[in-house]
Amino acid sequence: xxxxxxxxxxxxxxxxxxxxxxxxxxxxxxxxxxxxxxxxxxxxxxxxxxxxxxxxxxxxxxxxxxxxxxxxxxxxxxxxxxxxxxxxxxxxxxxxxxxxxxxxxxxxxxxxxxxxxxxxxxxxxxxxxxxxxxxxxxxxxxxxxxxxxxxxxxxxxxxxxxxxxxxxxxxxxxxxxxxxxxxxxxxxxxxxxxxxxxxxxxxxxxxxxxxxxxxxxxxxxxxxxxxxxxxxxxxxxxxxxxxxxxxxxxxxxxxxxxxxxxxxxxxxxxxxxxxxxxxxxxxxxxxxxxxxxxxxxxxxxxxxxxxxxxxxxxxxxxxxxxxxxxxxxxxxxxxxxxxxxxxxxxxxxxxxxxxxxxxxxxxxxxxxxxxxxxxxxxxxxxxxxxxxxxxxxxxxxxxxxxxxxxxxxxxxxxxxxxxxxxxxxxxxxx
Numbered sequence: 512x513x514x515x516x517x518x519x520x521x522x523x524x525x526x527x528x529x530x531x532x533x534x535x536x537x538x539x540x541x542x543x544x545x546x547x548x549x550x551x552x553x554x555x556x557x558x559x560x561x562x563x564x565x566x567x568x569x570x571x572x573x574x575x576x577x578x579x580x581x582x583x584x585x586x587x588x589x590x591x592x593x594x595x596x597x598x599x600x601x602x603x604x605x606x607x608x609x610x611x612x613x614x615x616x617x618x619x620x621x622x623x624x625x626x627x628x629x630x631x632x633x634x635x636x637x638x639x640x641x642x643x644x645x646x647x648x649x650x651x652x653x654x655x656x657x658x659x660x661x662x663x664x665x666x667x668x669x670x671x672x673x674x675x676x677x678x679x680x681x682x683x684x685x686x687x688x689x690x691x692x693x694x695x696x697x698x699x700x701x702x703x704x705x706x707x708x709x710x711x712x713x714x715x716x717x718x719x720x721x722x723x724x725x726x727x728x729x730x731x732x733x734x735x736x737x738x739x740x741x742x743x744x745x746x747x748x749x750x751x752x753x754x755x756x757x758x759x760x761x762x763x764x765x766x767x768x769x770x771x772x773x774x775x776x777x778x779x780x781x782x783x784x785x786x787x788x789x790x791x792x793x794x795x796x797x798x799x800x801x802x803x804x805x806x807x808x809x810x811x812x813x814x815x816x817x818x819x820x821x822x823x824x825x826x827x828x829x830x831x832x833x834x835x836x837x838x839x840x841x842x843x844x845x846x847x848x849x850x851x852x853x854x855x856x857x858x859x860x861x862x863x864x865x866x867x868x869x870x871x872x873x874x875x876x877x878x879x880x881x882x883x884x885x886x887x888x889x890x891x892x893x894x895x896x897x898x899x900x901x902x903x904x905x906x907x908x909x910x911x912x913x914x915x916x917x918x919x920x921x922x923x924x925x926x927x928x929x930x931x932x933x934x935x936x937x938x939x940x941x
Contacts, residue, residue, distance in 0.1 A: 576876050577883045580774040582836030584798040585650075585781070588642045590766040594628070596638055598645040602767040604747035605791040606803050606841070607755050615745045615843065615851035617738035617807070619757065625737055626762040630725065635714045635924045639680060639783045642770055644932045650675055673709035674933065675781065677772065679886060681713040683784025683835055688715070689882040690830035692906065694873045699907035703922050704889050707898045708933060711890060714924045716903065734849075737761065742807045742843045742851065743787055751791030769799055771835050776883045778890075784835055799836040804828070810844040810852050821866045826873045829862045833875070885912070898925045 589602035609615075643650065654676025688700050701716035717725075740761045748755050770783045787805040795801045808824055811817045828840055839858045843851045857865075866872045892914065893902045901922040904914045917923075 576879050577776040578774070579834070579879070582771040582773040582799055582834065584769055584771050585653075586642060586646055586770040587798075588638065588645075588768050588770070588783075590638065590764065590768070592626070592762050592764050594634075594764045596641045598642065600767065602765050603786075604743075604749060604767065604788040605751045605753065606788040607746055607748050609746055609841075609843075609854050613745070613843070613851050613854060615742065615757075617741045617845060617849040617851065618734075620741065620761060621734055621737050624758075624760045626760060626764065627733070628763040633717065636680065636682065636712060637926065638768070639682065639770070640926070640929045642783065643675070643680070644929065647932070675708070675710050677710055677779045677781040678890065679711045679713060679778055680781050682715070683782050683831070685713055685715050686780075686782060686834055686882065687827070687830045689885055690833075690878040691826055692885075693877050693881045694826060696908050699905070699910070702904045703924055704893050704902045704904060705898060705900060705923070705925055706893045706896045707925055707930070709896065711893060712925060713889070716922065738845065738849050739805075739807050743805045745851075746805055746841065747788045769802065769835065771799060773834060773836070775834070775879070775886070778883065778886045780834070782835070784831075786837070800838055802835075802837045804832055804837055804840045805843070806840050807843045807845055807851075810846055818869060821869050822872055825857075825862050825866060826878075828857070829859060829875065830878060832859045888912070898930045899923055 586598075587600045587603070589597045589599055591597065591602070651674070654673065657676050685702060688702075692700075699718055699720065701718050703714050703716050705712050705714075740763055741757075744759065744761055745755055745757050766785045768783045769786050770781070772779070772781050774780065786799075786802045788803050789795070789798070789801045790803065806824075806828060808820065809816070811820055832838075832840065837859065839856055842855050842857055844853050844855065845851050863875055889902070889904065897918075899919050901917045901920060901924070902914050903917060903922055904912060906912045
């Protein structure tokens with residue numbers, strides 16, 4: 512009987528099994544619907560994942576996480592106050608333990624010490640690509656060594672050797688969107704994919720709905736966003752022996768980013784994500800285990816509020832930290848006036864225990880398997896190695912995953928300087 516129509520009360524396992532089925536079905540039955548857009552061409556042939564053994568695999572997908580290798584940091588980079596790229600850790604900050612009863616005023620400085628990043632400028636994968644070019648020799652050497660040590664086998668969909676030795680290059684935030692998709696009910700996404708030199712590059716495209724929200728969001732939204740950055744300022748110092756400077760300017764252009772490699776099932780991933788701070792001192796673990804994410808949330812006063820925190824906030828926080836190997840989050844709980852009333856350290860490895868008693872709650876297994884299946888689906892679809900060819904994958908809540916094909920269109924996101932740099936014997940400086 513269809514789980515959606517069953518009159519019988521469903522258990523959390525039933526609901527998550529239905530979510531897994533739906534995620535797999537969406538990928539299997541994906542169909543082409545999107546218009547090509549300028550200079551693009553849209554295919555309308557149906558496609559799907561191989562269906563062999565699908566029904567028999569559902570139980571295993573629900574019960575077992577796909578294999579995930581421990582994330583390894585392979586590099587870092589920084590973005591300064593003008594969003595300029597530097598192949599170093601100059602913007603790394605160090606965590607300073609807060610007092611048991613902090614008196615942080617997150618409103619301080621909003622009107623006179625806040626420099627906003629222009630989020631209308633879409634950087635695509637540019638900063639990650641600059642890091643790849645800056646570290647091209649090291650990456651190629653590592654890929655060659657790994658290929659020599661491995662058995663001579665390659666996925667059947669590959670039309671060219673993997674120059675970088677990885678299957679997928681993307682931002683951490685794009686993977687976060689995929690991980691949370693099974694439980695997302697409001698926001699869709701557009702992901703552009705291009706195969707170049709044997710590696711699949713995935714970059715987000717702003718949806719019309721997201722653009723509308725960005726251009727029409729109210730002032731209070733910007734203020735609450737500022738509160739998150741201000742909380743970081745209260746807990747971060749510029750060096751290991753330093754102290755925070757809450758009287759300074761909050762400039763959201765600045766960032767420190769880690770670049771990590773990991774493996775999800777048979778997908779070798781290279782991705783980057785911004786990191787708030789790290790633990791200092793000689794006993795601190797090596798990166799990425801030394802990193803800490805800093806978050807803010809409304810104070811929890813009722814059982815309903817705690818349940819919502821577990822079901823919604825912890826899903827996004829877990830999805831953001833799990834794959835890159837960030838071990839913990841320091842959360843600041845604030846009142847309605849932006850005053851921090853307490854802090855709590857949340858270990859990523861314990862989040863599944865925190866949510867286990869929530870009825871019909873999200874499950875990490877469903878998230879990981881949807882992400883894994885989607886990446887397999889994209890790799891099976893995008894087989895032509897061409898930096899000017901883009902497959903645009905689209906998803907909206909309660910809809911199927913669809914895609915369209917675009918050649919030499921405005922959706923192309925690998926810049927000429929990167930393509931030239933990767934095909935030449937020496938990488939240019941960008």
